[in-house]
Amino acid sequence: MRFTSEQRFDDDVIEREFTLDGIPGVLWTPASASASAPVPLILIGLPPLGLQKTYARVAGRARYYAAQYGFASATIELPGMGDRPRLPEVEQARADMRRVLQAGEPLTDEIVDALILPLVDQAVPEWQATMDVLLALPEIDGPVGYEGGVISIGVRLAVTDPRIKAAGLFAGSFIPAAIVEDAREVGIPLQVLLQWDDEGNDRQASLDLFDAFGSKEKTLHANTGGHTGVPQYELDAGARFFTRHLK
Amino acid sequence: MRFTSEQRFDDDVIEREFTLDGIPGVLWTPASASASAPVPLILIGLPPLGLQKTYARVAGRARYYAAQYGFASATIELPGMGDRPRLPEVEQARADMRRVLQAGEPLTDEIVDALILPLVDQAVPEWQATMDVLLALPEIDGPVGYEGGVISIGVRLAVTDPRIKAAGLFAGSFIPAAIVEDAREVGIPLQVLLQWDDEGNDRQASLDLFDAFGSKEKTLHANTGGHTGVPQYELDAGARFFTRHLK
Numbered sequence: 001m002r003f004t005s006e007q008r009f010d011d012d013v014i015e016r017e018f019t020l021d022g023i024p025g026v027l028w029t030p031a032s033a034s035a036s037a038p039v040p041l042i043l044i045g046l047p048p049l050g051l052q053k054t055y056a057r058v059a060g061r062a063r064y065y066a067a068q069y070g071f072a073s074a075t076i077e078l079p080g081m082g083d084r085p086r087l088p089e090v091e092q093a094r095a096d097m098r099r100v101l102q103a104g105e106p107l108t109d110e111i112v113d114a115l116i117l118p119l120v121d122q123a124v125p126e127w128q129a130t131m132d133v134l135l136a137l138p139e140i141d142g143p144v145g146y147e148g149g150v151i152s153i154g155v156r157l158a159v160t161d162p163r164i165k166a167a168g169l170f171a172g173s174f175i176p177a178a179i180v181e182d183a184r185e186v187g188i189p190l191q192v193l194l195q196w197d198d199e200g201n202d203r204q205a206s207l208d209l210f211d212a213f214g215s216k217e218k219t220l221h222a223n224t225g226g227h228t229g230v231p232q233y234e235l236d237a238g239a240r241f242f243t244r245h246l247k
Numbered sequence: 248m249r250f251t252s253e254q255r256f257d258d259d260v261i262e263r264e265f266t267l268d269g270i271p272g273v274l275w276t277p278a279s280a281s282a283s284a285p286v287p288l289i290l291i292g293l294p295p296l297g298l299q300k301t302y303a304r305v306a307g308r309a310r311y312y313a314a315q316y317g318f319a320s321a322t323i324e325l326p327g328m329g330d331r332p333r334l335p336e337v338e339q340a341r342a343d344m345r346r347v348l349q350a351g352e353p354l355t356d357e358i359v360d361a362l363i364l365p366l367v368d369q370a371v372p373e374w375q376a377t378m379d380v381l382l383a384l385p386e387i388d389g390p391v392g393y394e395g396g397v398i399s400i401g402v403r404l405a406v407t408d409p410r411i412k413a414a415g416l417f418a419g420s421f422i423p424a425a426i427v428e429d430a431r432e433v434g435i436p437l438q439v440l441l442q443w444d445d446e447g448n449d450r451q452a453s454l455d456l457f458d459a460f461g462s463k464e465k466t467l468h469a470n471t472g473g474h475t476g477v478p479q480y481e482l483d484a485g486a487r488f489f490t491r492h493l494k
Contacts, residue, residue, distance in 0.1 A: 196458070196467075207454070210469070211443070217478070220443075220469035224462070231464070233491060237484065244480060 001133040011067040015059070020133060023084065023126055024051065025076035028062035029139055033072060038141035040246040041134055042073045043127060043157075045148025047170070048119075050081030054149075061235060069239045071246070072140045076130055078150070079122040089118050113176045116152045120179070123153045128161055135163070145242045151209075152179040159185045166245035168238045169193070170230075171206035180212050189217040191241045193234060198227045248380040250274075258314040262306070267380060270331065270373055271298065272323035275309035276386055280319060285388035287493040288381055289320045290374060290404075292395025294417070295366075297328030301396075308482060316486045318493070319387045323377055325397070326369040336365050360423045363399045367426070370400045375408055382410070392489045398456075399426040406432045413492035415485045416440070417477075418453035427459050436464040438488040440481060445474045 005017040012031040017024065033039040042065055044058050051058075062073035080087035093114035100107055127146075134140050146154050147168035154169045159182045167186075171194040190213055194206050210220050219241075223231050252264040259278040264271065280286040289312055291305050298305075309320035327334035340361035347354055374393075381387050393401050394415035401416045406429045414433075418441040437460055441453050457467050466488075470478050 196465075216471060218443075218471050219478070220467065222457070222467035222469070224465050231466075233487075236487070240480075240483070 009063065011063060013063045013066040015063075020076070020130060021126075023076050023130075024082065025074060025130065026051070026055075026059070026062075027072065027074045027134065028059070028066050029072040030066045030070050032070070033139035035138035038139055039070055039072050040143055040145070040242075041131075041140050042071050042145045042147060042242060042246075043130070043164075044073050044075040045123075045127075045146060045150055045153055046075055046078050046081075047149030047172075048078060048081070051075065051077045052082055061238075064235055065239055065242070069243055071145075071239075071242065072134070074130060074134055075148075076126060079119055079126070087118050087122070089114055107174070109177060112174045113178070116150070116174055116176050117178065119150060120152050120156045120176075123150070124156050124160055127153070127157055131161070131163055143246050145246050147238060147242075152176060155179050155182050155186060158182075158188055158190075164188060166190070166242060168241055171195070171198075171201065171209065173201045173205065175205060175209055180209060183209055183212040184214050186213050186215055188215060189241075189245050190215045191219045191221065191238065193230060194220060194222040195227055195229060196222050196224050197229075200227055256310065258310060260310045260313040262310075267323070267377060268373075270323050270377075271329065272321060272377065273298070273302075273306070273309075274319065274321045274381065275306070275313050276319040277313045277317050279317070280386035282385035285386055286317055286319050287390055287392070287489070288378075288387050289318050289392045289394060289489060289493075290377070290411075291320050291322040292370075292374075292393060292397055292400055293322055293325050293328075294396035294419075295325060295328070298322065298324045299329055308485075311482055312486055312489070316490055318392075318486075318489065319381070321377060321381055322395075323373060326366055326373070334365050334369070336361055354421070356424060359421045360425070363397070363421055363423050364425065366397060367399050367403045370397070371403050371407055374400075374404055378408070378410055390493045392493050394485060394489075399423060402426050402429050402433060405429075405435055405437075411435060413437070413489060415488055418442070418445075418448065418456065420448045420452060422452060422456055427456060430456055430459040431461050433460050433462055435462060436488075436492050437462045438466045438468065438485065440477060441467060441469040442474055442476060443469050443471050444476075447474055 001020045003016045003018045007015045014029050016027045065071040065073050096111045143165040144163045145166045151169045151172045158164050158167050166189045168191045248267045250263045250265045254262045261276050263274045312318040343358045390412040391410045392413045398416045398419045405414050413436045415438045
């Protein structure tokens, strides 16, 4: 891992950009974090828009977590997004999806799988490599939480890597059947955000996925509003969820 | 209203029992509340078990709200419960319900209406009279929140009395159609608790009721567990909800 920039904000949060095997990422830490006072880590999964379009939103969350709750947070660019090499299978699936939806036809399982599973297969080991290097920093010691965007990545990561101790997931559409199967194996505490009036999201599919999770402690926070209308107060609810489980 | 006892706990919360037109109730206030520093009020609706069986749970919540967040809280006995005169129509409906459920038949709308609506019709004006006298106390000035048990009472109160500015409701079964109609007229911020594995509760009916609420800001908190298994952390989530809307 190579840090490519460092900036300290007046909320005493340090933001460092990095690259890891060619993947760009950002790390936020409270300035007070040190080898003698290391902090837990939250991985922030990006929504499928890429880092550039979501930077402001993600950085706002990460700086809040650092300044108000003493967490380190990190994000990495999604496979196929930004300057990263395109994923031809996913691009093809995206085109198929557009065509099918415009024709008013239902999405097939094949398209959903091709849209999501290559992302999952590539992103999960990338998150694990990111954890390896971030947890080796003296100012970060875990445990690790995951929160964010492409819910299928979070689900697979949660069943794959025991370092993930809690996850805050954002309900989205297009859940491959393999991921619903994974969900049954998830045992860590979960807090799932669902936008009740999400135009692009199948509400029932989200409720079914919530139902499928094997976790003994799982909480669904459903709020009025569309896909991008998550209320501001959920930021604090998320921070308190992670505080319960990572501190 | 007549206060019948007063006790000060070592968390600096004052608990006073009272009677109002023969209805027993309890008021909890932070000891620091005064005419020059009055506090908002939360009405705590009891579940249909009566005050005696639920006192410990309700008092725990009320004292937390007072000690940690500076709210006054009050509860009153439900119509027909404890030492209050029985409601023959409700008793009959309860017997009908038992008979029908034991026979494995579905509950009819008539039974649900007879079980719930007399409670609602009597409890709502009683809550309003309680508000009248509590808001006249120098140490309480509103606004008023409602939270609690028999969700139909909360819904009707929310559409009836404009002093209620926010409500934390506990999803329950047996919602009369008239209450679902009321729900469409509710406009205040809501936080609804749903126990995902509630044996005695129809999950879909609860989701439908949540969907029906007209409020622009409404949040559903669904948690794993049965009817009485509401997680401890929802206490704080409720307090923070009321803090956003009553302070």
